[in-house]
Every structure is written in C-alpha cells, then in structure tokens.
Amino acid sequence: MAALRAATLSWVLALDILISQATNITMSNQKYRLLFLSTPVGALGSGVGGGVELTLQNAAKALIARGHSVEIVAPAGSISHVTKLTAIAGNMQISAQTQVGADMVVLPQNSVLENMWSYAREVQGQFDLIFNFAYDWLPLYLTPFFQVPIAHWISMSSLSPVIDGMISKTVQQSPKAIAVNTRACADTFTAGEQLMIMGKGIDVSQYQFVAKPDRPQLAWVGRISPEKGLEDAAEAAQCTGLPLHIFGLIQDLSYWQQIQLDFPKAKLYYEGFLATEQLQERLGQSSALLMTPRWIEAFGNAAIEAFACGVPVISYRSGGLTEIVRDRQTGFLVDMGDVSGLIDAISQLDQIDRLACRQQLEAEYSLEVWGDRLERWFEQLVSDYRAK
Ligand code: HBI
Secondary structure, eight states: OHHHHHHHHHHHHHHHHHHHHHHHHHHHHOOOEEEEEOOTTSOTTSSTTTHHHHHHHHHHHHHHTTTOEEEEEEETTOOOSSSOEEEEOSBOOOOGGGGTTOSSOOOOTTBHHHHHHHHHHHHGGGOSEEEEOOOSHHHHHHGGGSSSOEEEEOOSOOOOHHHHHHHHHHHHHSTTOEEESOHHHHTTSTTGGGSEEOOOOBOGGGOOOOSSOSSOOEEEESOBSGGGOHHHHHHHHHHHTOOEEEESOBSOHHHHHHHHHHOTTSOEEEEESOOHHHHHHHHTTOSEEEEOOSSOOSOOHHHHHHHHTTOOEEEESOTTHHHHOOBTTTEEEEOTTOHHHHHHHHHTGGGSOHHHHHHHHHHHSBHHHHHHHHHHHHHHHHHHHHHO
C-alpha cells in the first residue's frame, strides 16, 4: 500500500513540475513589439542625454536578446547600432535640471517631444507596449489617452513639483507603470512606494577586465555640469598629484573653465564623450573612478561600467550609488563634499580586489539579469492592461 502511495505521490509531483514549466514557457513565450521613446533633450549618441542613452540602448539589447522586437523614436540626428530608429524633427526640450523646483511646464514651439508623441500616437496600433525614457511631464500625462500600455523610466531623482505631481497621478491611474533605478531614487518622490525598482544592466561582453593598470591614475565620467561635482575630483587630483582623466560631454563650459582656474596644479585630461568601446578601454587603466555628485544620483551608470573593467569606485554617499558600491569591498563611500575622504580612500585602494568589482557586476548588473526583470515588468503591464 505504502509503495503505491509513494508511486502516486511522485507521479503527482512530476505532473506539477510539468504544469509549472508549461505555464512558464507560455508566460515567457510572449514576444512583444516594443516602441521606445528616447529623451527629447538631445540626439541619441550626442551625450546630451547622459546616462539615459546607455540605459535605452542596453534595454533594447536585453529585450531583443529575449526575442522581442524594439523600435526607437528619437530626435533628428540620433543614431542607434542596436535597432531601427525613427528620427523626429523639432526643437529640443529644455533640460529638467534647469527646472529644479518648477511648478509649471515649459515646451518650445515645434517641440520635438510633442512631435515624437504625435508619431507614437499614429503608430501605436503596431505595438504591444511603449517604453518612455523622457523625464518630462507630457508623456506621463498622455498615458491614459493611449490604447497601449506605456511604461516610464524615470532616470533622475525628484527635481520639480510639477513632474512629481504628474508621476503621482500617472501611477495612481496606471499602477506599476513607472520605474526608477534604485530605492534611493524612488524615495525622493512623493509616490516613491508605488514606483518599480528596476536596477540597471550593461552588456558585460563590451568591457574588458584589467587586473593591473599600467600606471596610477584616476578617472571621472559624467556630464560636466555643476550637479556632478567635478571640482571635488579635480581638488583630489591636485592634492594627490595623480592624473585625472575626464570623460563626458561639457554641458556647462564656464563651469569647466572655472575648475581649471581653481585647480591650476591638477593634472586634468579631458577625453571627450566616448562611445562605450573607447570609454571602457581608457577606464580600465584607472586605479579608481571618482564619483562626486552634488545631487541625489539616480543610479550612476559609470559605477557599473567601472566595475566591469575591474575599476574600484570611490563615491559620495549619494542616491543609487549607496546601493551599488560595497564600501571597502568594491570601493569606498565618502560623505558628500568630503574631499579629504576622497583622498584617504585613494590612499587605501590597494585594499580593494579588482576582480571582486567585476564579479559583483556580473552577478548583479548583467543584461541577462536586467532583461529578465524588464520582461517580467512588461508582462505585468500588458496583462494588467488587457485585463481592464
Ligand atoms: N530633461 N526635460 C528633460 N527630459 C529628459 O529626458 C532629460 C532631461 N535632462 C537630463 C536627461 N534627460 C538625461 O541626461 C538624464 O536622464 C540622464
């Protein structure tokens, strides 16, 4: 009798496993037609869009790798090597960083943002979901007017009440529709609890691990603009005598010129805004990446790119970076503005195992890990939308 019961039980178990695998296959078998709408502040590939350009291209890669189709809509002059891109003419949107505290929305005449969304409205019937990368009021407001679900990637911390207010309204009407990189970024918004924490992923195969750089040098990566705090990295470079290689778009020229005047003895080498291939080649030669944000950093793409090359990160305790950098394991966390803390950390870099940086990256920030999370998010949004 007992033998019969045991045999029946194993049969039931085997059946259960089969059913769950079958449902998994049908769930992940859903292949979506996705329309990505890029940031309206600059052409994709120009560097004006900062980290969000890398985010968009990597999200496209991650989802295409899983069998979904992706098309990108972006301002005229944009380029993408990843998938089909439709370029839209119009005047660029004013950067949200210049609208801190704003309680009204500014749109130029013949706005590229407006034109991109008019195009999206026309073609929406060919897609299962729209993925918006703009940090702007209009796409959020348009969400309930579209006949397909719209997912929003909020790429910066809270900057203005007018955007925060629309984020709260949108996520009320379309729960789960809005994602941010990190919990720290979500917490800056009134609707923080309703935001999806999606992390980030990069294509690890694009980054070469460097076990030992040829010579001691520091790196800094980011849009050269006051909120990114380059002056502190320049001061640390001047105090330690180490060369500082700077990568990114000069968004504020007078700010950059002032830094060179303020730190005449610092060995500063401006390398421009480089594509990933060239950036990772130079980044890998660094003893450390300095991240000195003077705002709440939403994520810090540069940090995971540095880890991919085996480069430890010395960063201010700001926003998403506190969730990425493992203090004293993959780098050092320093109180915001504490330049002497940066200098102390630089002197302790030999304590950090560069391989540990690469291993953390592969475990937590690969395209596969991130693609899986994005796909599950979209499955939720599409099924919720269809269930309405
Ligand atoms: N400002 N208005 C606006 N819209 C954006 O999409 C935007 C921005 N400022 C900066 C920016 N995007 C990106 O550089 C960051 O999201 C990384």
